Amino acid sequence: MKRKKVRRRRGHPILRILGALAVLAAAACVGLLLYAVHGIPRYEGPEIQAPVVEAPRDDTGGAAGGVDEAMEDYTNIALFGVDSRSQDLLEGNNRSDSIMIVSIHKKTGDMKVVSVFRDTVLDVGDGYYTKCNAAYAYGGPSQAVAMLNNNLDLNVTDFITIGFEGLADAIDALGGIELEITEEEADYINMYVHDMSRELGTPDTPVSGAGTQTLNGIQATAYCRIRYTAGDDFRRAQRQRTVLQLTAEKAAGANPIQLYRVLTALSEEVTTSLSDKEMTGLITRLGGLSVSDTMGFPREDGRVFAMIEGQDCIVPDTLTEEVSALHAFLFGTEDYLPSQGVQDRSATISGLAGR
Numbered sequence: 001m002k003r004k005k006v007r008r009r010r011g012h013p014i015l016r017i018l019g020a021l022a023v024l025a026a027a028a029c030v031g032l033l034l035y036a037v038h039g040i041p042r043y044e045g046p047e048i049q050a051p052v053v054e055a056p057r058d059d060t061g062g063a064a065g066g067v068d069e070a071m072e073d074y075t076n077i078a079l080f081g082v083d084s085r086s087q088d089l090l091e092g093n094n095r096s097d098s099i100m101i102v103s104i105h106k107k108t109g110d111m112k113v114v115s116v117f118r119d120t121v122l123d124v125g126d127g128y129y130t131k132c133n134a135a136y137a138y139g140g141p142s143q144a145v146a147m148l149n150n151n152l153d154l155n156v157t158d159f160i161t162i163g164f165e166g167l168a169d170a171i172d173a174l175g176g177i178e179l180e181i182t183e184e185e186a187d188y189i190n191m192y193v194h195d196m197s198r199e200l201g202t203p204d205t206p207v208s209g210a211g212t213q214t215l216n217g218i219q220a221t222a223y224c225r226i227r228y229t230a231g232d233d234f235r236r237a238q239r240q241r242t243v244l245q246l247t248a249e250k251a252a253g254a255n256p257i258q259l260y261r262v263l264t265a266l267s268e269e270v271t272t273s274l275s276d277k278e279m280t281g282l283i284t285r286l287g288g289l290s291v292s293d294t295m296g297f298p299r300e301d302g303r304v305f306a307m308i309e310g311q312d313c314i315v316p317d318t319l320t321e322e323v324s325a326l327h328a329f330l331f332g333t334e335d336y337l338p339s340q341g342v343q344d345r346s347a348t349i350s351g352l353a354g355r
Contacts, residue, residue, distance in 0.1 A: 033256060033259060033260060033263070033280055033283055033284070036259075036260045036263035036264050036267075037263060037276050037279045037280050037283070038276055039263070039264065039267045040263065040266065040267055040270055040271070040272060040279070041267075041270075041271045042271070042272065042273070042275075043141060043159070043271055043272060043273040045140055045141070045142050046142045047142075048141075048142050048145050048146070048156075048157050048158070048159070048273060049157060050149055050154070050155040050156065050157055051146070051149050051150055051341075053067050053153060053339045053341070054339050054340040054341055055067065055339065055340065056337060056338075056339065056340050056343060067339075068153065068327050068331060068333050068336055070327075070331040070332060070333045071154070071155050071331055072155075073105060073106055073107070073331070074103045074104060074105055074106060074330070074331060075103070075104045075106055076101060076102070076103050076104075076154060076155060076156045076330075077101075077102045077103075077104075077156065077158050077159065077160060077274075078099070078100070078101060078102075078141070078144065078145050078148055078156050078158070078159040078160075079098075079099075079100040079101070079102050079159070079160050079161075079162070079244075080096040080098070080099060080100075080136060080141060080144060080159060080160070080161040080162070081096065081097050081098035081099075081100075081161075081162055081163075081164070081167070081224075081240070082096055082097060082136065082161060082162075082163055082164075083097050083163070083164055096118065096133045096135075096136040096144060096161075097118065097133070097225075098115065098118065098224070098237065098240050099115070099116040099118055099132065099133060099144070099148070100113055100114065100115050100116070100240070100241070100244070101113070101114045101116065101148065101152075101154070101156070101330070103330045103331070104289060109285060109288040109289045109290065110290065110292050111248075111289050111290060111291045111292065112291070112292060112293050112294065112295075112329065112330055113241050113244060113245065113291060113293075113294045114294070114295050114296070114297050114326065114329070114330065115237035115238070115240060115241055115294070115295075115296045115297065116132060116148065116152075116297045117132075117233060117234065117237055117296060117297065117298070117303075117314050118131060118132060118133035118233070119131050119132075119133070119233060119311075119312070119313055119314045120132050120297070120298060120303075120313070120314045120315070120316065121306075121308055121313045121314065121315050121316075121349055121352065121353070122135075122147060122151040122319075122345070122349070123147070123150060123151055123345050123348070124138060124143070124147050125138060125139060125143050125146065125147060129308075129348060129349065129352055130308070130309065130311075131311065131313060132147060132151075135147040141159045141161055141271075141273070144159070145157070145159055150341060150345075151319070151323075151342065151345060152297075152323055152326060152342070153323055153327070153336075153338055153339050153341075153342055157273075158272070158273045158274050158278070159272065159273055160270065160271075160272045160274065161270065161271050161272070162266070162269060162270045163269040163270070164196075164200075164221050164225075164269075165200060165202075165269045166265070166266045166268070166269025166270045167217065167220075167221050167224070167243075167247075167269075168202070168216075168217030168218045168220070168221045169217055169262075169265035169266065169269065170217070170247065170262045170265055170266055171215075171216065171217035171220050171221075171243075171247060172216055172217035172265070173258060173261040173262040173265045174247065174250045174251060174254060174258060174262060175214075175250070175258075176214040176215055176216050176217070176220070177214065177215060177220055177243065177246040177247060177250055178212060178213070178214050178215075178246070179212070179213070179215050179220070179223065179242070179243075179246070180211065180212040181207065181210060181211070181213070181215075181223065182210050182229075183209060183210040184229050185210075185223065185226060185229065186207050186208075186209050186210055188222070188226045188228065188229070189206070189207050189215075189219055189222040189223055189226070190206040190207060190222075191222075192221075192222035192225050192226070193205065193206055193207075193218055193219060193222045194206070196218060196221070196222065197218075202218050203218065205218065205219065207219055220243055223239055223243065224236070224239055224240045224243050226239060233314075234296060234300070237296050238294075238296065241294040244291075245291040245294065248286075248289065248291060249290075249291070251286055252286045252287050252289060252290075253287075254286075259283060259286075263283075293329070295329055297322060297326055298314065298316040298317070298322040299322065299325060302316060302317050302318070302321060302322045302325065303315065303316060303317055303322075304317050304353065304355070306352070306353040306354070308352055308353065315349060315352075315353040315355075316346070316349060317355075318346060318350065319338075319342060319345055319346035319349055319350075320338045320342060320343055320346045323336070323338045323342050324336045324337070324338060
């Protein structure tokens with residue numbers, strides 16, 4: 001019996017053409033982003049390595065015993081905001097105005113953000129205890145990342161540093177962000193906008209007053225700098241996390257042309273240790289990323305204030321407890337037992353604060 005030939009139905013020629021054009025457009029978009037990413041300056045300093053964590057000497061147990069295996073499921077990146085007017089983001093007296101840890105689950109895209117308060121006393125290197133934002137000034141991003149790893153039992157090996165102008169340019173490229181501001185905040189925003197217009201030559205565009213409104217880049221950056229309202233530096237760090245979250249959400253919905261504009265705007269005001277491939281991977285995943293929660297370190301009920309070396313400082317009431325809470329928040333590790341190094345630093349910090 002002779003078999004009939006079965007003809008495979010090909011799609012309509014127009015549909016095939018449209019499909020090919022879609023593939024070409026996607027390739028062009030990726031190429032455009034790769035080109036923009038390649039223009040971002042890369043860190044070429046000392047290699048950043050996660051520390052070798054020393055387990056507690058007394059072996060008292062705990063969920064992780066000094067090594068939190070859950071961290072391996074996350075990409076952890078340090079984010080530093082610096083007030084650099086010389087466009088030198090790596091050297092000079094650049095005390096990091098903001099210090100954040102961005103933790104992204106590798107499979108789900110769930111993202112959490114922690115602000116480490118810049119006036120928190122920690123070991124900034126070689127056993128010297130002072131405000132943690134000094135680490136960046138003493139040894140650039142490599143020392144600042146090491147400070148985070150050694151004091152918080154983290155495995156961060158990459159960072160992104162951004163200057164104030166870069167943040168403003170990125171927000172402008174996205175069309176601004178919508179924020180609700182109070183009358184008091186509006187007054188401070190206008191003060192900072194005026195100051196930046198004189199210092200940086202940016203437009204002096206004040207906000208009209210309180211209420212929900214779309215802030216441009218300079219206005220949003222000014223909002224991040226407010227520290228004199230109720231809540232002081234803690235509220236300031238919360239504002240910074242809010243702006244980061246809103247900017248990330250806006251970027252997640254942006255088209256490739258907008259993202260290209262963001263990246264080119266950042267080219268002179270950002271530097272990173274991430275490779276082109278890693279940066280492009282993060283950008284292409286933006287649509288699947290979402291900030292699920294944020295927090296400040298140390299927590300409100302886990303910090304005290306003390307005068308150390310003539311400076312008003314924030315002191316973790318007990319560093320070991322705050323590190324345990326941090327790992328529970330970021331990685332879901334309950335009853336995490338910090339490493340011996342963190343326990344030793346915790347005792348030193350308590351001694352400095354007279355506790």
